[in-house]
Amino acid sequence: MTRFPSQTPHGEISEVFSDVFFVTGSVDMMPGFRISRSMTILRDGDILTLISPVRLSEAGLKGLDVLGRVENIVKLGSYHLGAHNGLDNPFYVDRYGAKLWALAGMEHKGGLSTDHILKAGGDMPTRDLSLFVYESSKMPEAMFVLNREDGVVIAADSLQNWSEVDEFFSEAAANAMTKGGFIRPANIGPEWKRHCAPAPAEFEKVSKLPFRHLLPSHGTPLLNTAKTDLVQTFSHQFS
Template sequence: MNFPEALAHGDIKEVFKDVFMVTGTMRNEFFGSIWQFSRNMVIVREEGRLTLINSVRLNDAGLAKLDELGTVANIVRIGDMHGLDDRFYLDRYASRNGSTDSVNFWALPDMGVDENSTSAPPVNKLLSIDGEMPLSNCSLFVFETTKRPEAILRLDRDGGIMIACDALQNWVEPDEFFDAATIEKMREIGFFTPAGVGPAWIQGNEPQPGDFERLSKMSFKHVLCGHGEPLLETAQADFKNTFQRLFGIAS
């Protein structure tokens, strides 16, 4: 099977104990033109088993580093607008482990195929608020008003770590994975905003304030987003201010 190629990416970095993040490249056509920008994959290790969230295909050297961390056991899609590299990881690690059911693929009900994918990976674990989780001490926030499924994972450690996809972003400035034309377009739209809510995600999903009122009541200190830098220590207060500004939610 042909998979999307591995594009430029950085090193896998440990943000918290056994919680890692790697930043890579997304390049595709959006709104009638080619865009190139960065995206993040989060890796969580538990007892030698790895869970990949917001998958980003790594090159051979990156895959070797990933394998040094542990054995890939879970692929988790929490945003409907991501998922380009899910099938690559499912195929690679099912083949390496010798069994198609040795790697679980988690997604929300009704989560569709990313527009850049040729076929949908088989989902064998559905994410739900009261259901089984891919990680221990983990809970799920699900947006209820969006047009496309989206969720956030909360790890109950280090004061609360939220792992988001497109809804919560922390693009402060463009990084080395952008091209110049995309930087210009994204500056005009307002993507580069600390503790932001993705402008394209808002446009495509039309979320209502009630979702963010529920989200603002959750307790957390840190957010690892699908786009941008980790937001550490002050994440809850920073995002509450954003929700107030965009949706009128009381801080």
């Protein structure tokens, strides 16, 4: 395991909806600068799909194995966490032989290559999923819509819900990310927006997607009011 990046602190796996799980972990962006990041887990029978994978501790992996068998991992965004994008994907491919799903044109760490290319209307790693792609983003970026529970959007960098600094932030990261506009509920990822420059019309399309909840890779689940809250954010940022 020494050839993989070290595992960093994370919380417990929680079940948000039936067969939909969420765990908050962390990543060291640089020495002394740690932020949180989150992984969504979808279960179909005994098959697990990990979205924006976060490496778990041995105890965490035992809990994961209780849920089912990891067969798929998904990379939804190219910009996601910058240099740390896809940091733990090689670990899960090595440990479980998981298949990697990603958009066309994405590059991967550890010499990995995409096993299944994601595209709107194409094959999905598990049932009840559809794909939304930000066509104007300078780097490939997409979201899943899980067609259960009145709709659940699963996002990478584009939509975030860091409503407050959590226990996984270092002090330096907490200060910098707050000043940078990251610590806001129902937010558009500030650096993703700046770097990838999506067209405002993309968010009009997002507002028409059928969803009620958001499971972000940055922040906590936003349940029941996600669409209403995000539409208000879109209106404010693109007014």
